[in-house]
Each structure stands twice: as structure tokens, then as C-alpha cells.
Amino acid sequence: MRAIWKGALTFGLVNVPVKVYSATEDHDVSLHQVHAADGGRIRYQRICELDGEVVPYADIDRAYTDGEQTVVLTKGDFAALPAERSREIEVVEFVPTEQLDPLLFDSAYYLEPDSASPKAYVLLRQTLEQTDRTAIVRFSLRQKTRLAALRTRGDVLVLQTLLWADEVREVSFPALDGPVKISSQELKLSASLVDSYAADFDPAEFTDDYQKELRILIDAKIAEGDTLDPSVTFAASAEQDKGGEVIDLMAALRESVERSRAAKKKGGDEAAQAG
Template identity: 80%
Template structure:
């Protein structure tokens, strides 16, 4: 893993130098969009709606639109706002761990001690464990002020960013206002059902079936030769005086498909399929 940030945990006069690492990663199979007719890549361009020109990223500013007026915020405007002025992760308070609502937990990070001696790091970790407390901390990362929960996970301190209170929607459902009566027998049977499913949680027993099946599907298509050359999915231009002539992508795709079919036929010992032009020529001779 590569650290994404360095700083120090501070509470009172205690200073704990740490390195910050992303604790999670995405294993989804990467997919991109293509034209269903010819497999060509779909690309998005930053086009100005006023002059219709493609705008380079360095020429793009941010803006806020209130529905009637737009306020443009330049890079200098944004640079003047409070950002990562401090490399400190400041402990604001220590709270009972059960008071941290799981709904507010967001991105997780591992903290590694970044000093000659990890004593202060281990001391803080053991203190959190023995007191069953979670530290609420405040810090700045990527030009945003963040609130986070500092807790333990085995021998490691974990920093988990929290959603702000106004980012959590209120659950207001009129149907839950009704007076629902649950009998003792119903509650007993429900508890019995829960008990029959009860066991210790092992996350390794679960996996993303959709991603596994998607990978199996892709591998099967590759094995069957049901694929096209990646190079053929990109448009090409000839740098001429006329600004570039777009090569016929359909022809490139047809050639790729013919090569794939020929290679597959050769592999199984079958005669390679004739090209369309040759087939038409032979048909005309026969007639």
C-alpha cells in the first residue's frame, strides 16, 4: 500500500505521527461504453455551450447556479478558502462507541505509526480498547474539512470519515406512526427463527456473485473468440490538410472479425471463411 497523507494525531499534549492509507479498494470488473452497432468507444468531451468549442481542462473553472444567476469561482477564489492548513488530526472528544451511528460512517483509512517508537500509537490504541471509546477527530484532506471516528481494528487504528449531520436524511414514514400490536407468541416465534439463523459472522464466506459471473462471462467470450481487436474500437485520423479523414471503422471491424474467425477456424482445422467480396465474386461467376 502507498500512503496518501502524512500528519499527526493530537490530543492534549500527546502527538502521534501517522501515515494514512486507504483501507478499502474496488474490485469491480472495469467496463466502458461502446456503440452497440460497431463496438466503437463512446467518448465524452467538455464542450462549451456558448461557442461549441472543446475546452481544455486547464481552462475550466467551477460555478454555482441558483436557478437564476451563476457565480463563477476561479482557481484563485477556491485557493483562498480554508484548506489543508494543518497536518494535524485533532481529537475533539472521546465518546462511547455505541453512540456513533453506523449510518454516518463513510470512507475508511488505516493509520500507521510514523515515528522511531510506536509507543504513543500503541498507548492510544489500548486506551480506546479499554475504555470502549471512539475518538471524534477533525482534519483537512483534499481541500475539505472532515469529521471522522477514530477506532481500533485489531492492532491498527482506523480513521473513518463521518457524514455531517445535515447529510443524513430523516426517516419519516407515516406508516410507522400506526399503532401495531405484536403478540408474545409472534415475538417468541420470530426470536426462534432468528436463533435458527444465528452464527458468528465471517466476511470471507461471502463474495460478489455478480462480479464473479461477469468475469466468467467475459472469459467465456474470449475463449470462444467472440471479441474484436481493441485497436479497432478507436477512431483514427489521417493528419492531412483537410483536418483529418476518419477511417471507416466498420471496415476495420469487419477485417478484425474476419481475422478472428480465420484464426479460430485454423485452430480447429476448418477452412477459413471467405471474405464477403470474394463470396460475391464467386456468386456472380456461378450465375
């Protein structure tokens, strides 16, 4: 991994030098646009609308326009901003972990200690673990002031950027405004259905089927000289979505519970036979 940022975590008088790494990566198959008629690559150019010339990326600045006037902001202007110059991740408060709404979570980053001794790093990590609190921090990255949650993941400190409060939309659905009557029997059956699906979450058990199928399709086209009919490669396995509302909720719940139990029993029998 390559560090994307270096600085220091600060809380009180404690200073923890750290390196910052992206915690996630995209494994999607990379695709690009082509001309359907001949397969020619479609490319985009940065054209100045005043002189019609192609502008090199190095000559491009950013600007703010209010409809009447334009203010050009150079790279030097951004670099001069006090927040952009700061190399600190400042702890502003420690909050109960359960108060953080997952809807606020954005990008995740790993923090690596960047000093001869990791003592201050380990101290902060153990403090978070023992107090069951999450540190709310503020820092600047890529010309943006960020709010983030600092938490632990095993032996590593993780920085999870947060959306600002005004970036989360308020929601109101009229269909939910009126009273809805749920019977005790419906709740009981629904709870049984939940119980039949109960499991400990292991993300490694789940795979991106679309990307796997896309990779198979691409490999098949290469092997067959681009003449393979995709319908031959993949058998239709999903039932068509019929849409509409389930009228008999009780019947649907009962059937779901029965199917889930039967599937679980079948899996257990197969495991026993294999053993």
C-alpha cells in the same frame, strides 16, 4: 499501498505523525460504454459552452453560481484556505463507542505511524482500547472538512469518516404510524427463526456472486468468439419474486424455522459423514 495523505494526529499536547491509506478497494469488473452497432468506444469531452472548444483538464477551474453571478475559484484559492492548509487530524472529544450510529459511517482509512518511534501511536491505541471510547476528530482532505471516528482494528488505528448530521435524512413512513398487534406466539416463533440462523459473522464466507458471474460471462464470450448465449452459461436458480403480502404470518414463520432446522441438520449429517 500508497499513502494518500500525511499529517499528524493531535490530542492535547500529544502529536502523532501518521500516514493515511485507503482501507478499502473496489474489485468490480471495469466496464465502459460502446456503440451497440459497431462496438466503438463512447468517450466524453469537456466542451466550453461559450466557444465550443474542448478544454484540457489543466485549464478547468470550479465555480459557484447563485443564478445571477458566477464566482470562479482557482486551485490557488482552495490551497489558500486555512482548513485546506492544515495537516492535522485534531481530536475534539472521546465518546462512548455505542453512541455512534452506524448510519453515519462513510469511508475508512488506515493510519500508519510516521516517526522513528511508534510510542505515541501505541499509547493512543491502547488508550482507546482500555477506555472503550472512540475519538471524534476533525481534519481536511481533498478540499473538504471531514468529521471522523478514530478507532482501533487489531494493532492499527482506523479513521472512519462520518456524515454530517444534516446529511442523514429524516424518515417517516405512514404505514408505521398506526398500532400493530404482534402476538406472543408470533414473537416466539420469530425468535426461534433468528436462533436457527444464528452464527458468528465472518465476512470471508461471503462473495460477490454477481461479479463472479460477470467475469465468467466475459471469459466465456472471449473463448467462444463472442457467440455464446448467456442463458447457456447460467442456469436459472432463483425463484421468481411473486410479490404481495404474506397473509398467514404464523405459517410462514413455522415453515421458515422448519426449513432452517432441516438445512442445518443436513449440513451436520454431511459433515459427520465426511469426517
